[in-house]
Amino acid sequence: MMATKAGGTGRFTQDEKRRDSDHVSFLKHRGFRWLWVALALCGTAILGYLMIDQQPRPNGGSWYGYTLGTIGFGLIVWLSLLGVRKRRITTGQWSLKAWTSAHVYLGLSLIVIGTLHTGFQIGWNVHTLAYVLMLLVIITGIYGVIAYATLPASLSANRKEMTRAQMIEALTAIDRQLESAAQPLERTEADLVINALGQDVFSGGALARLTGRYPGCATACALGGMGRQSEAEQRVVALLEKRREQLAQIRQQLRIRALLEIWLFIHIPLTIALIAALVAHVISVFFYW
């Protein structure tokens, strides 16, 4: 057994290839392999659409329309399975990066396949509903890719080697110091500090989280209302400034993470809706046929 492992075909060869790997993103995976596949698919579909004489007119009901419809349906089902692939950590030589790469390019090719499948017949019906849902899923997907390509670097830069837990810990540490530093302050100023300390870091709701703007921030408010005369006040101001910076880092982290995730909250439910609409679309087609 040892022999086959080191001999050339087994895990050793796999491992050596992996150990020699580059950091190449899912978009560039294998020299844009899936981009080329998708382009070829679209090209063939367009060519077929132009060359084949569809009677009485091009639409989903012609044999070519059925072919495109079947390909499109198959693709959508396969695209949806990414959610399962991502979470089922089975053995074998798969890579989620390759899946994502194929997902993106084949998903985009659906714009062409789906549109040609409609034969440009759009109306107020369940068929068009499926088509529109598909486009919405694709549009959110495009946003996702843009987010994945542009945001990670700023996430990394903002983190400054700190983990989420460490950021919270750092804030707690500042808060402890603030608490004792605020003891000599007079009532109104002390209240400002107490408000700042009492406010939930995550308050502000989804909008604040996405925009990074927290108009009701009690720390900013306390900084505004604090005098700067006495030594105690100056010490508190310095600490509040530190707190504001720490909050800014946490909030920026939350913001980027939210931007990286928010679209999935549309992409996935719409995928479910899309599949439901597709099923209705297919059934109705066969029913009225």
Place this chain on the structure above:
Amino acid sequence: MFKVAIVGSGPAGLSAAARAAALGMSHVLLEKTDHLSDTIFKYQKGKHVMATPSNLVLRSDIDFEAGKRETILGIWDEQIAGHKVNVMLHAEVAKIEGKKGAFSIHLRNGEVIKAEAVVLAIGTQGNPNKLRCPGADSPIIQYQLDDPGEYYDEHITVVGSGDAGIENALGLAADPAQRNVVTILNRSADFARAKAANVALLEEAEREGRVIVRRETTPAEVRENELLLDTRDGQEAIRCNRIIARTGSQPPRGFVEAMGIEFSSPEPGAFPKLSPVFETTTPGIHVIGALAGYPLIKHCMNQGYDVIEFLNGNHDLKPADEPILAEKFARLPGNRSVEEWLEVFGRNVLILNDLSTLQLRELLLDSTCHAYEPGEVIFRRNEPGSSMFAIAEGSVAVEVNPADPSVTVPIEQGSIFGEVGLISGRRRGATVRAAEPVVALELSRTAALKLLATSPGAARAVNAISIERQLLQMFGSGLTREDVAPLVASAEVVQARAGQVIVTEGADDKDVFIVRRGSMIVEKQIGDRPVFLSYLPAGSYFGEMAVIDGSTRTATVKAAIKSEVIRLPGQGFLDLLDANPALRERAMKDMAGRRATNAFIESRKDEFSGAVDLYSQTAAFLVDNGIGEATDVLLIDEKLCIGCDNCEKACADSHDGLSRLDREAGRTYAHLHVPTSCRHCEHPHCMADCPPNAIKRGPDGEVFIDETCIGCGNCQRNCPYGVIRMDAKPPKKPSLLQWMLFGSGPGPGEAPYSWRKKKAEEEGVAKAKLAIKCDMCAGIDGGPACVRACPTGAAIRVSPDKFLTFTKLTEDAE
């Protein structure tokens, strides 16, 4: 006058005393603390104590089986009382004088005890180092801290800058409600001996004013409620009600040697020389247990029983490990008895010649015996393997030319092979087959290292052989032992600290070096900055350029990590080249290749100096973070990482539900992140001190912990990268489908602690906390799950010799 005095009441001493009591032999058991078995007493509360090795029978008058620390100590207390063992607590032995038949045992409190024979069972814990300043015997000094929560309103000074000291200081300052003023003293300016994570925590505590850190400061005098300090700017007194001294401990070796007992070598890993009846070189004094080199409780207890039986004149007693050895030998041909095989191995194998029967038995317990048919493969080129083989009978053939298996070099009976893997930690360099029927001994890495540490003769022999083989292997086919003999004779092994410069750019020395262990980095000064040129793993050579063309050194070579190089005189190397045109040609080709790389990077320097700087600095960052000793390391390109933690989830889901990596933690440079995850070091620190030898290197090169782990936590403490965690195997989660459809269970990835705890309580069986770490997904087809499960390609696992190159480090991802 007692017949026997047993010193130390650990499992070894207890078992010995119980046997003596059962035999009615007059005895006394001396224990320095106020309770029995101090080492086990000091285990963390509720620790699950393991009874490995499971195939070894327990031979003792007191019981022992796996269970909670409290239960075991309880049973022992009861049974020791039941056997009417003559125990003396608070009896620390300070000195032993006299000779066989009449020993005087001096206790620290002045009492003297007389005995005919002594059994030393004091373990390896030793004594904590005392402070060396006036007032060092003051009662305010303590050497251990059991519960930092029990001190209030005190000024406490911690002396010592290792992990123990830092952890104590942080513990004392953790709860502000205790209102302690905690100071920690460090003799030097930085905390080089402690783990980076601990240092970071301490520095944070310092910034927040929770702990006062005094650098370059030592205690000068301990006074009443005051401590006088020597600082860089003179002396200063601080308030101090309590001192916690954590400046390491003194191994018991000095104490033992003072009785005239010889150790097998000066190496720190050596043990006392012992006869088959555990007698030391001082007749009448016996050593058993961890001090004798047997750190598992079962071994200790068996030896306690045996040593008393021997003292009682029972010379036919076979050691308890006899059946295990018999089983090992059963697969060898010839139907010989255990005794006969021991004799064959001890006599035939050169490096085992000096060993006593006891040492030989122990070595064989940690080793595997093999019989091979002629032509059978023993190991193949490029297989990982850190074990060493010794030929007891027959001979083997080494296939030195990968392209042509018919070119072989013989290794004869009595010699060794496979030592390169042991020394360099690298993969096998050649395929080895049996040339005739072979009986061979495979020494595990631990057994081999122990042998080298205990037998200077074996160490010398392995050293000489390994240099010769390294030369033959490196310079390829066509060379014979005679060709390299002059070089071997003049070779010298040089140790290098991390960062130590071996070759200096511009110098005109003329030696050639081989990296024997560790790795090197090559740098060149361009303009005002050093530029990283390349990384040299163990098994490469350097310094040949200046020798061949007579120029000065064109680059600086320094150790990336603690390393060993072999220095060869340049003239000897030139003579070898002159005598072998084929070799000369190869050397010239290698040299041209290196020149080309250097020239490429230098030329880039003018065009895109930014890229070269980035490359250089990134390489330096990786080396600083220990990549130089890695064989397979997880890196994350943070330009691609979306923070989804699918890598951690995949890790947990493919390994019993616990993640072995922490993606966020760890250092980052230029968006290249080194997460907290095992790098499968060439010479793993975690293996250093594992009582059951449960940490091994597997067939795919992974360092893994097998099921014999006893949960002692030594590996966790020894790992400088903090990648080992101690945790109990969590209960099973509902399936993925159940979660997706009905939302049952915690979903993919590691279940939160609260869920695991609740579920485990429902199941009702307490599981032991064991050490867990990355095993590189050994045995899982497809390889590491963390990499396969990354949606964007951010996570990669690479090896340093492939990754530390210009193209990889400057590769631009979107």
